[in-house]
Amino acid sequence: MTDLLTPHGAHREAWRCLQCWDAPCTAACPVHVPIPEFIARLRGADPQGAEELVRSANPLISTCGEICPDEQYCARACVLRGVEGPIRVRELHRFVTETAHAPWPTWTASRSKRVAVVGGGPAGIACARELAALGYAVDVYERDTAAGGIVRHNLAVDRFAVDRLDRDLSALHGAPIAWHLGQAAGSLREILAAHAAAFYAPGTHEDILLGIPDEEGLVTSGMAFLREWRDGIGKDLTGKEVVVIGGGNVSLDVTLTAVHAGAARVVLVYRRGPREMPVWRRELEEAATRGVAIEYYARPIALLVEAGRIRGVQCRRTRLVDQGARRPVPEDMPGFDFVLPAEEVIRAVGSSPARDEDVDLRWGSKATLPVSERMETAAPSLFAGGDLVSREGTVVAAASHGLRAARAIHHMLTEAAR
Ligand SMILES: Cc1cc2nc3c(=O)[nH]c(=O)nc-3n(C[C@H](O)[C@H](O)[C@H](O)COP(=O)(O)OP(=O)(O)OC[C@H]3O[C@@H](n4cnc5c(N)ncnc54)[C@H](O)[C@@H]3O)c2cc1C
Ligand code: SF4
Structure with a gap:
């Protein structure tokens, strides 16, 4: 979780905004938050008005103030990005929604349908x-x-x-x-x-499976693992070696939660390379800071099981081949297999x-x-x-x-x- 901006920090951020007439930030936001007007209200010492404005554009604004991947939206479009860094709009949302306390709207169901x-x-x-x-x-x-x-x-x-x-x-x-x-x-x-x-x-x-033998019953679903931790009944992984299979943001959340659960070592196995990884930089940096290792260009092909317990994962090296598709396609390199020790294997390769x-x-x-x-x-x-x-x-x-x-x-x- 990021730190909340101080009033001074929020004030400085609001006054850095150039108030671009064409607001590329607003155009880049999926719900088109009117960012210049939002910031103008903050500058005009109207935090409640600022909260009402963003909440009306985005009903999930408190949530987005914490986890919106602004780097792919408004921050990416900010003209100050390559100069002194983009305006921290997401953090301003968070500051406003946690400090302004605008009154909630009033409602009437005026239609019969x-x-x-x-x-x-x-x-x-x-x-x-x-x-x-x-x-x-x-x-x-x-x-x-x-x-x-x-x-x-x-x-x-x-x-x-x-x-x-x-x-x-x-x-x-x-x-x-x-x-x-x-x-x-x-x-x-x-x-x-x-x-x-x-x-x-x-x-x-619906969990997408890895398609390897013995998977059902032995490999844990990443979504179920995350949910159990949220529900306060998470699996204790103290001292365990954990292998997570995936490569997107969900797999990073799984690795962070495995660290939180006490794992001694967490390795993420991804079949493509770092440039192809569809993740938000913030999450990747956090995983690196928390000691998560990433094994790129590899995929699991079998579990090593002894007395009904996982002891390791056999992985096969991959290489990327350009087949004219949107992304290069990973291709197996037989003869380059290796084994990762593991007591817990968690799958996070997507859902349907x-x-x-x-x-x-x-x-x-x-x-x-x-x-x-x-x-x-x-x-x-x-x-x-x-x-x-x-x-x-x-x-x-x-x-x-x-x-x-x-x-x-x-x-x-x-x-x-x-
Ligand atoms: C681990 C993880 C981390 C993520 N991190 C971020 C992040 O940092 N930032 C970000 O912006 N996005 C993040 N996302 C993505 C984001 O959470 C989703 O894009 C978003 O929740 C999708 O919303 P939704 O309403 O389509 O679906 P969901 O959030 O899946 O909600 C669907 C709801 O429908 C209910 N439902 C299903 N079937 C039925 C039925 N038959 N009857 C009644 N109810 C039903 C489900 O119980 C569920 O509550 C993350 C996703 C995951 C999995
Ligand atoms: S932080 Fe998210 S919701 Fe807010 S303006 Fe940027 S893209 Fe839109």
């Missing part, structure tokens, strides 16, 4: 907030006993304090949203029949969505559900968003889908009423 939201993760929360702000009564169906999705249950414990998410949810207090918690949504067909429209955002929660076959969503062969620009699916009145429809995999991207879908639903319902 009900809209359903399936999944209470970032995409669902953002959609529900926007629909409520537009005056609709909303039913959110969430199979867990609390809303928040991955942000509540799967982030590394050392990296995110869940009270930020709770603050975002508190801002919805009094909104015309019925939270059906602990209630997995049943048939999409029935939900659509009972509502004017629905937004479908169940995320992707559970496919709902109740309505025809025209899935096709892709791992993500196809939707239009307005987040419409192939089924009438059914919209979708979040990780289900995109591999961008960030809270702010999921929030942007939810907001876009809510506005498209409003447009559809008001057009139909004319």
Whole structure:
């Protein structure tokens, strides 16, 4: 977790901003936070106004103030990036949402129509907030006993304090949203029949397997491992040698949590090289600081098991081959195998969505559900968003889908009423 800016630091950061008329930072933010206006309110000693403005643009702003990968969005676009460093907008969000204490908005359900939201993760929360702000009564169906999705249950414990998410949810207090918690949504067909429209955002929660012998029962799921630590029942790894298989941000959260769990040594095995690793620099640096080793250009091919317990992982060297694809493809180098000692092997190579076959969503062969620009699916009145429809995999991207879908639903319902 990063340190909170001091009032002096926030003041200095706000006054460094050049207030660019074309705001490339705003254009680069998926929810288009009006950054120059936000900063102008801070400069004008109106922190509450600044909080109201960012919260209205991003219902997950307290969460994003901690974990938004700004390096791929607003900070990357800041004209000061190559001069004296980008404006620390994310940290300003955090400063404002933790210190301003703007009053929560008031709500009225002014429309008779009900809209359903399936999944209470970032995409669902953002959609529900926007629909409520537009005056609709909303039913959110969430199979867990609390809303928040991955942000509540799967982030590394050392990296995110869940009270930020709770603050975002508190801002919805009094909104015309019925939270059906602990209630997995049943048939999409029935939900659509009972509502004017629905937004479908169940995320992707089916573990992708490594495909090696004995995997099931011996290799731990990274998402389950992270969740157990969040739930306070995490596996103690004191003194153990741990091998994590993966290469994205999720695998880094797993390595950090394994260190937190007391592992003596943590090695991440990745089949490509450092340049191909799809991770945020901040997370990679944190893992390096915490002593995580990375074995690049390798993949597991077998587990070494004695008396039902893992003793090591046999890995095969890979090399990258350009086959004209978006990224070079890893190819095995037989004869270059090696063994990593391990007592615990954790898999974090991705997840895929559970496919709902109740309505025809025209899935096709892709791992993500196809939707239009307005987040419409192939089924009438059914919209979708979040990780289900995109591999961008960030809270702010999921929030942007939810907001876009809510506005498209409003447009559809008001057009139909004319
Ligand atoms: C380990 C990890 C670390 C990450 N770190 C970051 C980070 O630092 N910064 C960042 O911006 N992003 C991060 N992400 C990505 C981010 O968490 C996701 O992109 C985001 O949570 C996606 O939101 P979502 O609403 O689409 O899905 P989810 O968060 O998965 O929420 C979906 C919700 O739907 C519910 N659901 C599923 N099926 C049903 C059903 N049938 N009925 C009712 N409810 C259902 C689930 O219980 C869940 O609560 C991370 C992801 C992981 C896995
Ligand atoms: S939500 Fe993220 S991308 Fe958007 S302005 Fe804030 S830190 Fe930048």
